[in-house]
Amino acid sequence: MLEFKKFKLSDIEKIKKYTTLHNTYSCETNFINLFIWQDVYKNRYAEKDGMLFVKSGEGEDECFCLPFGKDIKKGIEQILEYCGNKTPLFWVQQGDRFNEIEQYLFNNYQLTEQRDAFDYIYLQSDLANLSGKKYHSKRNHISAFSKQYTWEYKEITEDIIPDILECAEKWYTQNADRFDKYMQCEKDGIKTVLENMESLSAKGGAIYVDGKPVAFTLGSPLNGEIFDVHIEKALPEYATAYTVINNEFAKRLGEYKYINREDDMGLVGLRKAKLSYKPQILLKKYVCIPKTEVCKMLYNSNFAEEDNTFCDELFGKYFKYCKYLEKDGKIVSSCFAFDCKIGEKTAKYIFAVATDSEQRNKGYATELLNKIRNESDAVLILRPANRDLISFYKKLGFKTFNATNEQSDFAVIPCDDLLNLAKDHKETSGNYTLMYLSDNEENFENIYFPYSMP
Numbered sequence: 001m002l003e004f005k006k007f008k009l010s011d012i013e014k015i016k017k018y019t020t021l022h023n024t025y026s027c028e029t030n031f032i033n034l035f036i037w038q039d040v041y042k043n044r045y046a047e048k049d050g051m052l053f054v055k056s057g058e059g060e061d062e063c064f065c066l067p068f069g070k071d072i073k074k075g076i077e078q079i080l081e082y083c084g085n086k087t088p089l090f091w092v093q094q095g096d097r098f099n100e101i102e103q104y105l106f107n108n109y110q111l112t113e114q115r116d117a118f119d120y121i122y123l124q125s126d127l128a129n130l131s132g133k134k135y136h137s138k139r140n141h142i143s144a145f146s147k148q149y150t151w152e153y154k155e156i157t158e159d160i161i162p163d164i165l166e167c168a169e170k171w172y173t174q175n176a177d178r179f180d181k182y183m184q185c186e187k188d189g190i191k192t193v194l195e196n197m198e199s200l201s202a203k204g205g206a207i208y209v210d211g212k213p214v215a216f217t218l219g220s221p222l223n224g225e226i227f228d229v230h231i232e233k234a235l236p237e238y239a240t241a242y243t244v245i246n247n248e249f250a251k252r253l254g255e256y257k258y259i260n261r262e263d264d265m266g267l268v269g270l271r272k273a274k275l276s277y278k279p280q281i282l283l284k285k286y287v288c289i290p291k292t293e294v295c296k297m298l299y300n301s302n303f304a305e306e307d308n309t310f311c312d313e314l315f316g317k318y319f320k321y322c323k324y325l326e327k328d329g330k331i332v333s334s335c336f337a338f339d340c341k342i343g344e345k346t347a348k349y350i351f352a353v354a355t356d357s358e359q360r361n362k363g364y365a366t367e368l369l370n371k372i373r374n375e376s377d378a379v380l381i382l383r384p385a386n387r388d389l390i391s392f393y394k395k396l397g398f399k400t401f402n403a404t405n406e407q408s409d410f411a412v413i414p415c416d417d418l419l420n421l422a423k424d425h426k427e428t429s430g431n432y433t434l435m436y437l438s439d440n441e442e443n444f445e446n447i448y449f450p451y452s453m454p
Contacts, residue, residue, distance in 0.1 A: 029065075051067050171233045225257050
C-alpha cells in the first residue's frame with residue numbers, strides 16, 4: 001500500500017531522478033513548486049517499486065498526478081489499490097505520457113480541460129531578443145523605463161539576498177488588501193528558495209534603481225531544455241520593470257531552449273500579459289473525472305433533490321445500468337436503462353433522462369434513446385417526470401398507456417436491481433401514465449408495474 005508523506009528539502013535529488021525520466025514541460029513536475037506549495041495544496045509523495053507517486057488535496061479534492069516511472073499501468077493499479085472503493089481523480093498534462101494513458105484511463109474517465117492552469121511556454125530567444133513587430137510594445141516599455149530611471153541588473157547571489165527579501169516584504173505590504181493564505185505561502189516560499197539557492201539549483205535576478213531593488217525573479221530548470229520561472233515581482237510604482245526583468249533574465253538563460261512562465265490562475269490581467277509575449281506552447285492540462293461522477297453531476301443539475309441519499313445509492317450501486325452519449329469526448333446526455341421483461345418481450349425501463357444544460361435542443365436525448373434501443377432491440381418504457389414531457393416523448397415516437405398498482409398476471413417484470421432500488425420509491429396506489437417505444441403497436445394498457453419512478 002502506498003504511504004504518502006510531505007516533501008523535504010533533502011528529497012530533491014530523489015524526486016528529480018523520477019521526474020526527469022519523462023520529457024515533461026509542466027511546472028507541476030518541478031520540485032520547487034511541489035515543495036514550497038505543499039502546505040496550501042497538500043502536495044504529498046510516495047515511492048514504491050521503483051515509481052514515484054504524487055498527489056494533492058485531501059478527501060473529495062484528492063487528485064493524483066500520473067505516476068512517474070517506466071510502468072504507468074502498474075503505477076495506476078497501485079493508485080487504484082490505495083483509493084479502495086473511491087475512484088481517484090487524475091491530473092494530466094499534454095505531452096509524451098498523455099497518449100500512453102489512453103488505454104488505461106479514458107474508457108472510465110472524462111477529460112475536463114482546465115484553462116486557468118495552462119502553462120505559458122516561450123522560446124528563450126523570443127524573450128531575450130524581443131525581435132520583430134510582435135514585440136514592438138515590449139521594446140518601447142524597456143526604452144521608456146531606461147529613459148526614466150538609471151538602472152542595473154544584478155544576479156541574485158548570497159550578498160544581495162537581504163535586499164531581495166526587503167523588496168519582497170515591501171511588495172506584500174503594498175498588496176496587503178488581497179493578502180491570503182496563498183500569498184503567505186508564496187512569501188514563505190521566496191524566503192525558502194533564497195536561503196537554498198544552490199541546493200535547489202535556483203537562479204534569480206533583480207533590477208536595481210538608485211541602489212535599491214525594484215523587481216526580482218526566481219526560477220529553476222525543469223530539465224536540460226526548459227527553465228521554469230516561479231516568481232516575478234515588481235513594486236507597483238515601477239510596474240514597467242516587469243518587462244525589463246523578464247527580458248534581462250531571459251538573456252542569461254541561453255543554455256535553455258524554452259522558458260516556462262507557468263499559468264495565469266484565471267486572472268484576466270495576467271492572462272492578457274502572458275499572451276502578449278506570444279507563447280510558443282500553451283500547455284494544456286486536464287482533470288480526469290470518473291464518468292460515474294460526470295453522470296452524477298449531470299443528474300443533479302437536472303433533478304434537484306434536497307437529500308442526496310437516493311442519488312448516492314443510484315450511482316453507487318447501479319451505475320452499470322447508466323447509458324450516456326459522448327460528443328467530442330464529453331458526456332452530453334445520460335439515463336438509466338434497467339432490464340425488464342413484458343411477457344416474452346425484452347424491455348428497458350428508462351429512468352432519469354438528463355442532458356447538459358448547454359447542449360439542449362440538439363437532439364442528444366433522442367440520439368441516446370435510439371442508441372439504447374438499437375443496441376438491445378428492446379421495448380423502451382418510461383414514466384415522464386411531468387406532463388409537459390409527454391409531448392416531448394411523443395415527438396420521439398413514444399406512445400402513452402396506463403399502468404396500475406393493482407396486482408395482475410399482466411405485468412412488467414423488473415430485474416432484481418430495479419426492485420431493490422424502487423422499494424422505497426414506488427407508487428403506492430392508483431393508475432399513472434407510462435410511455436413505450438417499439439417497432440410494433442403494443443397493448444400494455446392497465447399493465448401491473450408498481451415500481452416506476454419519474
